[in-house]
Amino acid sequence: MRFQDKVVVVTGAAGGIGSAICQRFASEGARVVVTDVNADGAEKTALRLRDAGGRARSFAADIGGAEGCRAVIADVIAVEGRLDVLCNNAGVNRRGNLLSLTLDDWDLSFAINIDAMFHLCQAALPHMIAAGGGAIVNTASQWGLYPAPNHIAYNVTKAAVASFTQNLARDYAAQKIRVNAVCPGEIHTPMLEAGVKRSGRTIADLDKMVPFGRIGRPEEVAALVAFLASDEAAFMCGSLVEITGAQAVA
Numbered sequence: 001m002r003f004q005d006k007v008v009v010v011t012g013a014a015g016g017i018g019s020a021i022c023q024r025f026a027s028e029g030a031r032v033v034v035t036d037v038n039a040d041g042a043e044k045t046a047l048r049l050r051d052a053g054g055r056a057r058s059f060a061a062d063i064g065g066a067e068g069c070r071a072v073i074a075d076v077i078a079v080e081g082r083l084d085v086l087c088n089n090a091g092v093n094r095r096g097n098l099l100s101l102t103l104d105d106w107d108l109s110f111a112i113n114i115d116a117m118f119h120l121c122q123a124a125l126p127h128m129i130a131a132g133g134g135a136i137v138n139t140a141s142q143w144g145l146y147p148a149p150n151h152i153a154y155n156v157t158k159a160a161v162a163s164f165t166q167n168l169a170r171d172y173a174a175q176k177i178r179v180n181a182v183c184p185g186e187i188h189t190p191m192l193e194a195g196v197k198r199s200g201r202t203i204a205d206l207d208k209m210v211p212f213g214r215i216g217r218p219e220e221v222a223a224l225v226a227f228l229a230s231d232e233a234a235f236m237c238g239s240l241v242e243i244t245g246a247q248a249v250a
């Protein structure tokens with residue numbers, strides 16, 4: 001019960017990794033704010049957690065703009081009165097290289113994958129600093145460190161997430177704000193399934209490409225996120241932690 005009574009906000013919480021992160025925090029005693037643009041999906045996640053005896057409520061917001069991001073943090077402070085952990089997990093993956101990608105997809109990737117982090121952190125930090133500390137865990141990607149072909153917007157925005165994480169950590173470590181990022185490889189979620197379908201491959205094909213013999217599971221990323229947010233990781237600040245089944249080094 002590392003998060004007993006702590007308030008944890010998770011974005012992209014209707015999705016594969018986000019819902020697993022919520023589940024993990026709720027199972028360890030947190031009050032989880034489940035937020036996503038997909039209102040039904042967010043409520044489904046929250047309901048599942050409550051049914052299992054956890055404390056969770058959903059809050060629907062589009063974090064593709066500053067207003068939606070500020071609304072998430074304003075709601076948390078108004079209802080919960082505090083904010084201990086922020087998991088910036090929402091993301092989109094638009095396929096394409098420089099010549100095939102549309103400007104709309106480039107802009108959308110920046111708005112959700114990195115600009116939302118800027119707005120959410122800007123709104124959340126003053127509350128964390130006033131409380132004497134807090135933890136932020138960002139979902140980056142292996143592809144932000146080692147770019148996969150034909151995904152320029154995704155790779156560039158995830159590289160920005162990695163740098164953003166290091167910058168924030170550096171600037172606010174003295175105020176005991178710990179900022180870290182997870183960099184997952186292929187994880188079996190709706191986002192991955194959509195990509196696999198588009199490319200005409202199967203999950204079994206992906207399994208074979210991972211030295212560990214299979215792609216990852218959302219709950220495995222969630223366990224790492226919870227560790228980084230916990231006091232067990234008290235000296236971790238500015239770390240980019242890969243979770244890839246050794247794929248990145250293959």
Ligand SMILES: NC(=O)c1ccc[n+]([C@@H]2O[C@H](COP(=O)([O-])OP(=O)(O)OC[C@H]3O[C@@H](n4cnc5c(N)ncnc54)[C@H](O)[C@@H]3O)[C@@H](O)[C@H]2O)c1
Nearest residue numbers: 012014015016017037062063064090091141186187189191
């Ligand atoms: N699945 C993978 O293989 C993999 C690998 C590395 C990193 N990641 C990252 O993990 C995170 C979660 O991905 P996932 O695989 O669970 O994907 P997912 O598609 O299952 O979940 C993403 C969630 O983000 C939400 N979202 C999208 N736009 C939003 C907006 N404007 N406002 C609020 N919410 C919005 C979606 O509704 C969705 O619920 C993403 O940041 C992704 O880039 C995933």
